[in-house]
Amino acid sequence: MNAKSRISGLQFFTVTACFLIGTFLRITSITSVLANDAWVSVFTGAVAYLPFLAVFLGLVKRYPGKSLFEINEAVFGAVAGRILSCVYTYFFTMILTTTLLDMANFIVGFIMPGTPITLVLAAFMVSCVYATRKGLEPLARISALLASGACLVLVVNSLLTVANADTRYLFPMFTLPFLRYVQGTHTTISLYFGESIVFLTLLPMLDTKTDIKKPMIASLLFAVVIAFLAVTREILTLGPLLPYVARPSYETMRIIDIETILTRIESIYAFIMISLTFFKACTLLFASASGIAQITRIESPKPILFPFGAFVVVFALQTYPIVGDFLYWSSNVSPFIFTIIEFILPLLTLLAAWTKGFIGSSQRLHVKKGAVRK
Amino acid sequence: MFSFFKKRLRHSQIRKQAAEASRGPSPKPQTPVDASLAKNLHGIKALFGGSEDFVARPFLIRGERKAAICYVDGLVKSGLIHEAILKPFMIDSRLINDMDPFALASMEDVTAAFLVVGEVRAETDLNQAAEMCLNGDVVLFIDKMAEALVVNAKGWEKRAVTDPQTDAVIRGPREGFTESLRTNTALIRRRIKIPELRMDPITLGVRSRTHLCVTYIENVANPALVEEVKRRLHTIDTDAIINSGYVEEFIEDTPLSLFPTIYYTEKPDVVAGKLLEGRVAVITDGTPFVLTMPFLFMENFQSAEDYTVRPPIAFVLRLIRLLSFFISLVTPAFYIALTKYHQELIPTPLLFTMAAISDGLPFPSAVETAIMLAAFELIKEAGIRLPKPVGQAISIVGALVMGQAATQAGLVSAPVVIIVALTAVTSFTSPTVSDVTTILRWFLLVLATVLGGLGITLGLLTILVYLASIKSFSTDYLAPFAPLQTPDILRDTLYRAPLWSMRTRPASLKPFDAIRQKMSKPNFNDNQRPGRGERRR
Amino acid sequence: MKSRSFTAYLLSGILLCCFLLTGCTSGAQIDQLAIVMGVGIDKGSAPDNYLVTAQIARPSHVRTANEGGAAQGKPYLDIQQEGKGISMAMYEMMRQMSRRAYLAHNEVIVISEDVAAETILPILDYFIRSLEAKFTVDLVIARGTASGLLAADSNLEQMPAKHLQNLLENQVKNASIEEMPLYKFLSDMLSPGIAPTIPIMELYTDETGIQNARVQGAAVFDGGTLAGTLSAEQTRTLQLVRDKVKSGYINLDAFGSYVSLDITHSKTSVTPRVENGRVIAKIRIRQEYILIDTGVQADITTEDAKAQLERLAAMRLIQSVESLLQDTKAQGLDVCGFGQMAYRKYPRQVEALLETWPEQYKALEVEYDVETVITITGSILRPMAPKGGEQ
Numbered sequence A: 001m002n003a004k005s006r007i008s009g010l011q012f013f014t015v016t017a018c019f020l021i022g023t024f025l026r027i028t029s030i031t032s033v034l035a036n037d038a039w040v041s042v043f044t045g046a047v048a049y050l051p052f053l054a055v056f057l058g059l060v061k062r063y064p065g066k067s068l069f070e071i072n073e074a075v076f077g078a079v080a081g082r083i084l085s086c087v088y089t090y091f092f093t094m095i096l097t098t099t100l101l102d103m104a105n106f107i108v109g110f111i112m113p114g115t116p117i118t119l120v121l122a123a124f125m126v127s128c129v130y131a132t133r134k135g136l137e138p139l140a141r142i143s144a145l146l147a148s149g150a151c152l153v154l155v156v157n158s159l160l161t162v163a164n165a166d167t168r169y170l171f172p173m174f175t176l177p178f179l180r181y182v183q184g185t186h187t188t189i190s191l192y193f194g195e196s197i198v199f200l201t202l203l204p205m206l207d208t209k210t211d212i213k214k215p216m217i218a219s220l221l222f223a224v225v226i227a228f229l230a231v232t233r234e235i236l237t238l239g240p241l242l243p244y245v246a247r248p249s250y251e252t253m254r255i256i257d258i259e260t261i262l263t264r265i266e267s268i269y270a271f272i273m274i275s276l277t278f279f280k281a282c283t284l285l286f287a288s289a290s291g292i293a294q295i296t297r298i299e300s301p302k303p304i305l306f307p308f309g310a311f312v313v314v315f316a317l318q319t320y321p322i323v324g325d326f327l328y329w330s331s332n333v334s335p336f337i338f339t340i341i342e343f344i345l346p347l348l349t350l351l352a353a354w355t356k357g358f359i360g361s362s363q364r365l366h367v368k369k370g371a372v373r374k
Numbered sequence B: 001m002f003s004f005f006k007k008r009l010r011h012s013q014i015r016k017q018a019a020e021a022s023r024g025p026s027p028k029p030q031t032p033v034d035a036s037l038a039k040n041l042h043g044i045k046a047l048f049g050g051s052e053d054f055v056a057r058p059f060l061i062r063g064e065r066k067a068a069i070c071y072v073d074g075l076v077k078s079g080l081i082h083e084a085i086l087k088p089f090m091i092d093s094r095l096i097n098d099m100d101p102f103a104l105a106s107m108e109d110v111t112a113a114f115l116v117v118g119e120v121r122a123e124t125d126l127n128q129a130a131e132m133c134l135n136g137d138v139v140l141f142i143d144k145m146a147e148a149l150v151v152n153a154k155g156w157e158k159r160a161v162t163d164p165q166t167d168a169v170i171r172g173p174r175e176g177f178t179e180s181l182r183t184n185t186a187l188i189r190r191r192i193k194i195p196e197l198r199m200d201p202i203t204l205g206v207r208s209r210t211h212l213c214v215t216y217i218e219n220v221a222n223p224a225l226v227e228e229v230k231r232r233l234h235t236i237d238t239d240a241i242i243n244s245g246y247v248e249e250f251i252e253d254t255p256l257s258l259f260p261t262i263y264y265t266e267k268p269d270v271v272a273g274k275l276l277e278g279r280v281a282v283i284t285d286g287t288p289f290v291l292t293m294p295f296l297f298m299e300n301f302q303s304a305e306d307y308t309v310r311p312p313i314a315f316v317l318r319l320i321r322l323l324s325f326f327i328s329l330v331t332p333a334f335y336i337a338l339t340k341y342h343q344e345l346i347p348t349p350l351l352f353t354m355a356a357i358s359d360g361l362p363f364p365s366a367v368e369t370a371i372m373l374a375a376f377e378l379i380k381e382a383g384i385r386l387p388k389p390v391g392q393a394i395s396i397v398g399a400l401v402m403g404q405a406a407t408q409a410g411l412v413s414a415p416v417v418i419i420v421a422l423t424a425v426t427s428f429t430s431p432t433v434s435d436v437t438t439i440l441r442w443f444l445l446v447l448a449t450v451l452g453g454l455g456i457t458l459g460l461l462t463i464l465v466y467l468a469s470i471k472s473f474s475t476d477y478l479a480p481f482a483p484l485q486t487p488d489i490l491r492d493t494l495y496r497a498p499l500w501s502m503r504t505r506p507a508s509l510k511p512f513d514a515i516r517q518k519m520s521k522p523n524f525n526d527n528q529r530p531g532r533g534e535r536r537r
Numbered sequence C: 001m002k003s004r005s006f007t008a009y010l011l012s013g014i015l016l017c018c019f020l021l022t023g024c025t026s027g028a029q030i031d032q033l034a035i036v037m038g039v040g041i042d043k044g045s046a047p048d049n050y051l052v053t054a055q056i057a058r059p060s061h062v063r064t065a066n067e068g069g070a071a072q073g074k075p076y077l078d079i080q081q082e083g084k085g086i087s088m089a090m091y092e093m094m095r096q097m098s099r100r101a102y103l104a105h106n107e108v109i110v111i112s113e114d115v116a117a118e119t120i121l122p123i124l125d126y127f128i129r130s131l132e133a134k135f136t137v138d139l140v141i142a143r144g145t146a147s148g149l150l151a152a153d154s155n156l157e158q159m160p161a162k163h164l165q166n167l168l169e170n171q172v173k174n175a176s177i178e179e180m181p182l183y184k185f186l187s188d189m190l191s192p193g194i195a196p197t198i199p200i201m202e203l204y205t206d207e208t209g210i211q212n213a214r215v216q217g218a219a220v221f222d223g224g225t226l227a228g229t230l231s232a233e234q235t236r237t238l239q240l241v242r243d244k245v246k247s248g249y250i251n252l253d254a255f256g257s258y259v260s261l262d263i264t265h266s267k268t269s270v271t272p273r274v275e276n277g278r279v280i281a282k283i284r285i286r287q288e289y290i291l292i293d294t295g296v297q298a299d300i301t302t303e304d305a306k307a308q309l310e311r312l313a314a315m316r317l318i319q320s321v322e323s324l325l326q327d328t329k330a331q332g333l334d335v336c337g338f339g340q341m342a343y344r345k346y347p348r349q350v351e352a353l354l355e356t357w358p359e360q361y362k363a364l365e366v367e368y369d370v371e372t373v374i375t376i377t378g379s380i381l382r383p384m385a386p387k388g389g390e391q
Helices: A009-026 A029-062 A068-076 A078-111 A117-133 A136-164 A178-191 A193-205 A213-241 A248-255 A266-295 A302-319 A323-362 B002-009 B011-019 B037-048 B078-095 B107-113 B126-134 B181-189 B223-234 B244-251 B268-277 B297-301 B311-340 B348-358 B365-384 B388-408 B414-426 B431-469 B486-492 B532-536 C002-022 C086-094 C113-118 C121-129 C146-150 C160-173 C182-190 C232-241 C303-331 C338-345 C347-355 C357-362
Strands: B054-061 B065-072 B120-123 B137-142 B148-152 B197-204 B210-217 B263-265 B280-284 B290-293 C033-043 C050-057 C076-083 C100-102 C108-112 C138-143 C197-205 C211-222 C225-230 C248-254 C257-275 C278-294 C365-376
Touching: A009 A078, A009 A136, A009 A193, A009 A213, A009 A266, A029 A178, A029 A193, A029 A213, A029 A323, A068 A078, A068 A193, A068 A266, A068 A323, A078 A117, A078 A193, A078 A266, A078 A302, A078 A323, A078 B431, A117 A136, A117 A266, A117 A302, A117 B431, A136 A193, A136 A213, A136 A248, A136 A266, A136 B431, A178 A193, A178 A323, A193 A213, A193 A266, A193 A323, A213 A248, A213 C182, A248 A266, A266 A302, A266 B431, B037 B054, B037 B065, B037 B126, B037 B137, B054 B078, B065 B078, B065 B126, B078 B137, B107 B120, B107 B137, B107 B148, B120 B126, B126 B137, B126 B148, B181 B197, B181 B210, B181 B268, B181 B280, B197 B223, B210 B223, B210 B268, B223 B244, B223 B280, B244 B263, B244 B280, B244 B290, B263 B268, B268 B280, B268 B290, B297 B311, B297 B431, B311 B365, B311 B414, B311 B431, B348 B414, B348 C033, B365 B388, B365 B414, B365 B431, B388 B414, C033 C113, C033 C146, C033 C160, C050 C086, C050 C146, C076 C086, C076 C146, C086 C100, C086 C121, C108 C113, C108 C121, C108 C146, C108 C160, C113 C138, C113 C211, C113 C225, C121 C182, C138 C146, C138 C160, C138 C182, C146 C160, C146 C197, C160 C197, C160 C211, C197 C232, C211 C232, C225 C232, C225 C303, C232 C257, C232 C303, C248 C303, C257 C303, C257 C338, C278 C303, C278 C338, C303 C357, C303 C365, C338 C347, C338 C357, C347 C357
Parallel strands: C033 C100, C033 C108, C108 C138, C138 C197, C278 C365
Antiparallel strands: B054 B065, B065 B137, B120 B148, B137 B148, B197 B210, B210 B280, B263 B290, B280 B290, C033 C050, C050 C076, C197 C211, C211 C225, C248 C257, C257 C278
C-alpha cells in the first residue's frame, strides 16, 4: 500500500514459491486421476503450461508495472475492462473460498473434530485481514522463511517415509488410457500451475527495474520439483491406496511410525498447511480487494479488507455446506471453470493488446478488436 | 464512547507533533551582554534569584580594572578558579611591568596572552552565559567589555568508571558508561581513534537542557540514517529529558509496540562495535545508558560475549539463545494444546503418567498453567526489588510453595510445574527480549486454549507478520531473514562466523563503506597449501 | 478513520472473547479419555453381529517410572459389547463407560478366525475411516476367540495388547512372520496378483497353567475373506521368498548327527517372465552361513564336507519353497506375489492373466537358482574331542 516499499525479484520468487506449495498441498485431484502415474502429469503439466506463461510475460512486457486489473482497462477501455476485472475478482474470490473451505474442512475433520467451522474460518480470517492490512510487503518478506520451512518439512518427511517406501509401486507404468493422462495434465495445469495468474496482481509492488521473467521461471521450476518430490513420495508410500485416500500428503505422514515418539507427526503437516494457506489466503484477499478497489476507483484496498473478509467467511459457509459436494465440485467441475479464466481470458487480452499495438503502430482506422467480446 | 479512548490515548496527537518536524525547541529570550559590569551582574543575579549556590565574585585586574566571575558552586573545580583565573588576573598581572589593564579591549586579548585556561569561548548573550554557568562553566565579565568569557571549569562529583550492572561478561572489558557525558564520549573515543568519529551535540528539554551527543563514524554510517536521527531528535519539544528512555520513546518508530526498535547498553565496547557496523549512537548526559539505532530483532540474541569466545562455542551459544526464546514463548501454549486437543502426539507411556497424575486435579490444564505462570510472574517482579538479605529466603519460599507444596497438595500437576520452570529459565537467556515473551506467551496461551494447534499457528503467524512490518529507522526489523539477505545470515545471526570471515558490514544497514576487512583465514603453517586469499595475490 | 478501524478491532476482539466461553467441543482433558490399547472382534450371539472387546488402560494402576507408584489391581479393563457394526458396538459401549473411548493409542486389532472366515472388510472400514485411529495398527487373527487372546497373560508387559504387539515385533526380527499393519494389508489387498497374509496367534496353556499367547503361522486372505492358513514353517519360507530374512538358522542332518548353521546374509530375488501365456518365475536365493553348532565329531571344515553341507542346505531351501508353493497352489492363493511381480514387469501380457489369477497360479512354473556358502566355521578348526585311547 505504501508507495515507498517495494519487493525485489528474489522476494517475488519466494512469494510465488510459497503460494504454489500452498496450492499443491491442497489438491488431490492429480493423484486420484492418474494413480501411480501421477508424477507424469507434473512434467506434462509444466510443459503444457509454458505457452500460457508466455502469454503472461507478454502482457507484462507490454504494460510494465501495471497490475492485472489495470492491464484490462488499458486494453479494453474503462467499461469493458472493469467488467473483465469483475470476472477476475470473482475468480480470485472463488479460489479464496475454496482454499479456506478446504483448510477448514481439513482442520475440523482431522485435527480438531467437533470445532464449529465458523470459529475456524472467523479466526483465520481475522488474522488474514490483520496481516493484509499492513500490505503485502511484510508477507513478502517472510515468504522466504515460510517457503524454506515448508521445503524442509517436505524433505524431512520424505526421508522419514523412505523406510516405508516401495519402489515397486511405481510399476506398471503407462498402462492407463491416454485420455486419462490428458485429464491429469489438464487438472494439473488449471488447479496448480494456472493459479499463477494471481501474481499478475502483485506486479505494482515490484521494483520497476526487476525483470519478472527469471523469478517466474524459477518459481515454475520450483513448483515442478516440489510437486514431483511430493507426488513420488506419495506413490511410493501409499501405492494402491492412492486413488482411495482423501489427502495423500497427509496420509503419508500418518504412516510414519518410528519408535513411540514420532508416530503422529502429521500434526507438523497441519502446521505447515495452515501457514501456507494463511499466506495464500492473504495474497488472494489482497488480489480480490485490489480488484474491487480498482473497479470502484478507491485508492487503496485497506478499508475494504475487513468487510470483504467477513463476506468471504459467510460466502464460504453458505455455498458449500456439504463437504461431499465441495470435494466433487473441486475435483471435477472447477478445472474447467479455472481453465477459462486462467488461460482463455488472458490469451484474449494479449491478442487484443497485440491488435491494438498493431493498429496503433500502422495508424490505420479499424474497429478495435478489443471491443468485441466473446 | 470511543472518543473517550481516543482522548485518553492521544496517540494521534503525538503523531501529529512528530510530523511537524520543523518545530524545534521554542526560542529563548535573548539579553545581550552589556559593557557595564554592574548591569551584567545585576542581570545575571536576577536570573538566579536568591539561589545560594550561585556565586558572583567581583575582583580587580591588576588592582585597577573591575571584573567579576560567576559560577555555580558544586559544579566547578575550585582549584582551577583560584589558580587559573583569579590568580593570573589578580596577582600575576602585577608581575608584568608594562601591562595596562585598560588596554584589554576584547576577550581575544584576554585569552591570547593572559588567561591560563584551556577551553574558553566568548559569549554575547546573558541568558546563554547563565546556561553555561549551569553547565559548570565560569563566566568572566570585565567592565567596559560587551562580551563575556565562558571558561570551562567543569568539576562536579561523578561516579567512577565501574562494572556495568546490566551486562555481565566473563571475558572482555568491564568498563561501563557513567552519568557524565564527557566521560562517556571519552570511553568511546578510546576505542575508535579516528577523527571521523563524530560527536555532534544537541541540547534537548526546555527545563532540563540536557546535553546529548549524536555519535557516528562519518564514512561508515549511512548519511541518510544520520540525517534521520538528527531530524527526529530535533522534533523533541518537551519539558525534560531525565534519562535516555525518554529520548527513546520520543524518536522510535513504533511508539506503542511491545518490540523495541532502539537498543540501549551500558558498555562502551558494545557501542563501539555497533558504530563500526554503521549504526548511530546517542549519548545522554545524566544516564549511563547509550542508545543505538537502528535495532534489529536478531540483535536481541547477540551479546558482547559472543565475540570473545571461540567460534564453535559462540555458534552453540547463539543457537541456545534462539532456541530458548522460542521455548519460552511457546511452551505453555504448546502444553495446553497437547493435553487438551492433540493427545495423540503424546507418547503412550507419558500419556499414562499424565493421565494418572491428572486424576483428581481440580483445574483443567489451561487454568493450571495460567495460575502457575501468574504466580511465577509475581515472584519475579517482587524479587527484583528485594533487599539482599531477604531475597534468598523469599525465593526459596517461592520455589518451595510453587513447586513442591502445590504439587503435593494436589492443586497442580508436576508436568505443569516443569513447564513453567522451563519457561522461566529460558526467558532469561536473552534479557532484552524477556519482557516481550512475558506478554506474548499469554496471548499464545489464550489462543491455544480456544483453538489448540491452530491457535498457536495463527498466533505465531500474526506475530511474524507484525514483526516483518516494523521498520527501525527504515531498516526492516527482521532483516536479514525477511527480506532474505544471505551474506548477513551466514555471518552473524543464527550463528557467529569466525571473525576473519566477516569481510563486509551488515547490508541491511546500508553502510556507506561496506568493506570491513580484506583478511582471509589465518594459516600459519608453512608446510601446507597457501590460504585462499594468498593465492589471489 | 482511525477510530473506525479501532471500533472494528474492538468488536472482533469481543466476539472472539465470546468464543473463549464456548471453547472447542473436541477438547478433552486427559482424565476424560478412556485410552483403548487393543480391540478384539468376535462373532456375536445374533447373526450378523460382532462382539467387540475393548481393552482400556487404567493409568492409575499402570506402573510407570513415576515414583508415586501404582495402585493395586490390573492395569487394564476389558469391556465387551455386541453390535451390528463396529461403530454401533462402540456407541453402545459408551453407555457403560464414564469416559470417551480414545483410539489414537490403539496398538492391535485382534480378529477371530470365525469372523475372518466370513469377511473382515466391514470391520476394517471403521478403522480406516476413523481419524483418530492409527493407520499403522497391527492386525492379528486369533485361533479361538479374540477376547480370550486379549486376556492372555502378559508376562513381561503390563497389558496384553502391548504384549501382543511386542510379540509380533519380536517375531519379525527373526523373520518368522511379517508384521501386517493396517495400511499394508490394504495395499496388498488392493493389488492384483497377491494374497495378503495376517499373522495368527493362539493361546496355549503352559505347565504352570497360565494362558500365554504365541504366534503360530499366518492366515491367507483372498479379497477380504480368510481362505487358508500357513504353518509356522511355511510362514518362515514365505519371508524367505519375499526377501525379508535378516537372520535365522538352518538345522541339517548330516554325517550322522546334526549341524546348525546360522544365516548371516540372505538375499532372494524373483525374476518373472512370460512364455506362451504362462508365467515362469525364477527364484534366485543366495545365503551365507557360519557354522555354530554341530554334534559331528569329525572335521567338517574340509572342502568336500563343506560342499556337501552347502548342497544339503540348498536342497533344504528348495524343499521348503516347493512345499509352500504346493500347498498354496492347491488353494490358488499366491502368497508370494508372483502375479504382482509379473504384472509390474510385463503389464500388457499379464493383465489378461490376472483376471483369473488363482487358476493361472496353479500352472505357475518355478525355476530355482540357489547358492549357499559357508563362510566361517567358528573359532575352532575342528571339534575338540579326546582321541580314543591316547593320553
